[in-house]
Amino acid sequence: xxxxxxxxxxxxxxxxxxxxxxxxxxxxxxxxxxxxxxxxxxxxxxxxxxxxxxxxxxxxxxxxxxxxxxxxxxxxxxxxxxxxxxxxxxxxxxxxxxxxxxxxxxxxxxxxxxxxxxxxxxxxxxxxxxxxxxxxxxxxxxxxxxxxxxxxxxxxxxxxxxxxxxxxxxxxxxxxxxxxxxxxxxxxxxxxxxxxxxxxxxxxxxxxxxxxxxxxxxxxxxxxxxxxxxxxxxxxxxxxxxxxxxxxxxxxxxxxxxxxxxxxxxxxxxxxxxxxxxxxxxxxxxxxxxxxxxxxx
Amino acid sequence: xxxxxxxxxxxxxxxxxxxxxxxxxxxxxxxxxxxxxxxxxxxxxxxxxxxxxxxxxxxxxxxxxxxxxxxxxxxxxxxxxxxxxxxxxxxxxxxxxxxxxxxxxxxxxxxxxxxxxxxxxxxxxxxxxxxxxxxxxxxxxxxxxxxxxxxxxxxxxxxxxxxxxxxxxxxxxxxxxxxxxxxxxxxxxxxxxxxxxxxxxxxxxxxxxxxxxxxxxxxxxxxxxxxxxxxxxxxxxxxxxxxxxxxxxxxxxxxxxxxxxxxxxxxxxxxxxxxxxxxxxxxxxxxxxxxxxxxxxxxxxxxxxxxxxxxxxxxxxxxxxxxxxxxxxxxxxxxxxxxxxxxxxxxxxxxxxxxxxxxxxxxxxxxxxxxxxxxxxxxxxxxxx
Numbered sequence: 296x297x298x299x300x301x302x303x304x305x306x307x308x309x310x311x312x313x314x315x316x317x318x319x320x321x322x323x324x325x326x327x328x329x330x331x332x333x334x335x336x337x338x339x340x341x342x343x344x345x346x347x348x349x350x351x352x353x354x355x356x357x358x359x360x361x362x363x364x365x366x367x368x369x370x371x372x373x374x375x376x377x378x379x380x381x382x383x384x385x386x387x388x389x390x391x392x393x394x395x396x397x398x399x400x401x402x403x404x405x406x407x408x409x410x411x412x413x414x415x416x417x418x419x420x421x422x423x424x425x426x427x428x429x430x431x432x433x434x435x436x437x438x439x440x441x442x443x444x445x446x447x448x449x450x451x452x453x454x455x456x457x458x459x460x461x462x463x464x465x466x467x468x469x470x471x472x473x474x475x476x477x478x479x480x481x482x483x484x485x486x487x488x489x490x491x492x493x494x495x496x497x498x499x500x501x502x503x504x505x506x507x508x509x510x511x512x513x514x515x516x517x518x519x520x521x522x523x524x525x526x527x528x529x530x531x532x533x534x535x536x537x538x539x540x541x542x543x544x545x546x547x548x549x550x551x552x553x554x555x556x557x558x559x560x561x562x563x564x565x566x567x568x569x570x571x572x573x574x575x576x577x578x579x580x581x582x583x584x585x586x587x588x589x590x591x592x
Numbered sequence: 593x594x595x596x597x598x599x600x601x602x603x604x605x606x607x608x609x610x611x612x613x614x615x616x617x618x619x620x621x622x623x624x625x626x627x628x629x630x631x632x633x634x635x636x637x638x639x640x641x642x643x644x645x646x647x648x649x650x651x652x653x654x655x656x657x658x659x660x661x662x663x664x665x666x667x668x669x670x671x672x673x674x675x676x677x678x679x680x681x682x683x684x685x686x687x688x689x690x691x692x693x694x695x696x697x698x699x700x701x702x703x704x705x706x707x708x709x710x711x712x713x714x715x716x717x718x719x720x721x722x723x724x725x726x727x728x729x730x731x732x733x734x735x736x737x738x739x740x741x742x743x744x745x746x747x748x749x750x751x752x753x754x755x756x757x758x759x760x761x762x763x764x765x766x767x768x769x770x771x772x773x774x775x776x777x778x779x780x781x782x783x784x785x786x787x788x789x790x791x792x793x794x795x796x797x798x799x800x801x802x803x804x805x806x807x808x809x810x811x812x813x814x815x816x817x818x819x820x821x822x823x824x825x826x827x828x829x830x831x832x833x834x835x836x837x838x839x840x841x842x843x844x845x846x847x848x849x850x851x852x853x854x855x856x857x858x859x860x861x862x863x864x865x866x867x868x869x870x871x872x873x874x875x876x877x878x879x880x881x882x883x884x885x886x887x888x889x890x891x892x893x894x895x896x897x898x899x900x901x902x903x904x905x906x907x908x909x910x911x912x913x914x915x916x917x918x919x920x921x922x923x924x925x926x927x928x929x930x931x932x933x934x935x936x937x938x939x940x941x942x943x944x945x946x947x948x949x950x951x952x953x954x955x956x957x958x959x960x961x962x963x964x965x966x967x968x969x970x971x972x973x974x975x976x977x
Contacts (some may be wrong), residue, residue: 330792334658337719347806350797351862355790357661358799359654359684366651370614370666371643371790377613377664382792480943485667 301353303329307587308351313510314501315474315517316389316416320351322474323414323498327488329354332375334368336363336388336397339423340416346512347401354489355382362396364388365404365413371408382489384411390431391421394455403520405464405493412487412494413461418502419454426505427519430455433525436556438468438505443559453576456461461495462534469531473499473510475517476528483530499526507555519550524577527584540589546579547574567583594770599730600625602769603669603695603755606734608639610693610741610776612667614659616644616652620674621707622759623697627669640899645774649674653681653692653881660690663789665741669691669976671759675713679720685752686721686814688799690750691744691784693737694722694808698860698911699759708945709759711860712852715912715920721814722752723821726859728845730767732886733757735832739840740771742781742828749821750787751814751959759832760945762819772836780835805806822890843892845884847901848874852881854957857901857925858909862941862948866909869953880957885921893928901928906936907960913940918966 303324311318331445335341344351359367368386372529375382388397393415420438421427428441430449436445441450463468468490468504472480487494502518503510514548525547528540551557560566581587604626621754631638649670658878660800685692701847701961702707714724727733740753789813791881829840847867861886873880900906909947910919922938928937937960942948
């Protein structure tokens with residue numbers, strides 16, 4: 296392979312086999328190219344890709360803290376502007392960094408309108424610290440801080456709608472994507488980079504270790520999230536949804552039963568009431584975004 | 593040219609002439625006059641900088657960190673709660689060896705809430721890896737900014753720096769200040785040329801995680817750079833004196849210390865009052881002197897030891913308290929004098945803006961000569977429970 300054919304995200308990093316975040320990193324850099332500066336938050340991605348003195352990143356990369364990647368990116372965009380440089384800036388963070396602890400910095404940076412792209416690899420819990428719930432954890436998922444038990448069915452709250460919050464900041468481009476459809480993910484990253492102003496791409500990134508499935512099933516699980524309507528892949532331009540991936544919907548059960556984090560909904564006995572609530576979330580998503588393809592009989 | 597200026601405005605003009613490319617700041621009393629003045633300069637094109645109006649002090653320093661890593665000279669200013677909110681980023685900036693310069697307009701920390709002056713804020717960051725300079729007056733507050741940039745960006749240092757000056761007492765006070773011209777500043781402070789920066793032509797990774805096999809060596813190197821900075825500060829201070837007539841080649845200032853029996857040790861604006869009190873005590877035949885610490889980090893232990901050799905007692909005025917222990921300055925002065933047998937007595941004084949007059953300084957000296965110290969000076973018994 297020539298150097299040009301190599302990914303800008305090198306192999307040999309320390310991610311788990313079947314890690315969707317690592318796959319996302321490669322796709323993101325494929326789309327972004329070498330003139331990109333990555334600002335990473337603390338998290339799995341940072342830890343598995345940069346154990347000193349090694350790095351997997353072949354583009355300029357900086358990690359400061361857990362919660363400040365948007366603020367660091369603000370400073371970098373300002374410096375680049377002042378120096379007349381043209382590199383693009385991508386802030387990268389997991390859902391904990393993005394939805395929770397870094398929310399203040401993220402909101403500030405979007406309100407100020409810096410020209411950068413924030414990409415969240417959303418694996419729906421704090422995986423680096425051992426699978427604790429975050430604001431992105433879906434309803435009923437069992438995590439180490441929202442465990443299912445005799446009087447609990449797991450995480451009590453639905454996932455925070457962060458894309459809507461960022462669109463409300465006036466972000467010109469907000470998109471959700473998934474590692475299940477890499478060409479679509481790359482297209483969205485490219486579009487975000489080519490749009491002036493603060494843009495957001497939220498990448499659904501199933502975590503085999505945290506969700507409890509075999510590493511070879513990552514892509515299949517990611518696809519099921521889309522096909523059940525529990526994850527909707529869409530684009531918003533200037534606050535308006537302009538493109539949605541439509542599906543022939545499957546029951547949510549097909550997605551849930553594949554994962555240890557939802558096992559308590561099926562064992563020791565099936566919890567129809569809770570499964571119905573999750574189905575209702577998918578139904579609402581379907582209605583809100585119009586994702587259903589109605590097959591003609 | 594000598595001008596009568598408010599401390600904050602003098603500092604803002606000094607910062608402007610240092611040509612920062614990126615400024616990020618968040619308003620907090622009593623720092624606001626500096627950042628307002630800088631915003632006005634940017635609005636009127638007398639300062640060509642990117643000014644980021646961040647949503648918190650935490651983001652102010654984070655943005656400075658990013659801009660510095662991208663190769664720009666940066667500036668911020670804060671105080672008290674704002675600095676406390678920056679705590680995590682402070683350690684990070686030093687660890688990443690980014691020469692950020694920040695004004696600290698010293699103010700007490702809550703609770704209880706106080707907007708008035710002491711030095712608890714910057715002192716509490718003494719372990720963070722930032723150089724710390726303390727100004728006695730507004731002339732020093734301005735001059736130390738030029739020096740701070742020059743030292744921080746020195747290839748043998750590469751550490752961030754606080755320029756500390758007392759809130760309200762200096763920041764909001766009009767004093768005569770000799771401002772340098774832009775040409776003079778340019779001749780003293782070269783443009784920032786980073787050793788490395790985020791650059792797609794030469795991609796590097798900054799801020800990796802270090803296993804136990806590597807972490808300690810990083811910390812050692814920061815400490816080594818901090819210690820080596822003493823000599824860089826001396827040289828930068830001497831050069832400043834040669835060029836502009838105000839010498840900063842020492843990390844401490846000795847005032848009437850030659851035959852002093854009781855030495856007061858202090859930092860910041862209180863030293864003006866101390867000097868006046870010493871003059872009066874000297875007229876009355878009392879051999880008192882002042883050792884003013886201008887550079888608290890790196891800590892000038894050797895200079896302090898040398899300057900205090902031969903005194904019979906040392907009275908440290910601490911505008912801070914390490915609760916459950918003593919004032920930070922006294923603890924370190926005591927460490928510097930370890931084995932000398934010279935008694936070092938600590939006086940926690942002027943916390944939260946409590947005024948200090950010459951009579952208080954005389955009273956401290958009297959107590960120190962009698963061996964009475966290690967106490968909060970001037971407590972109001974009637975408000976204690």
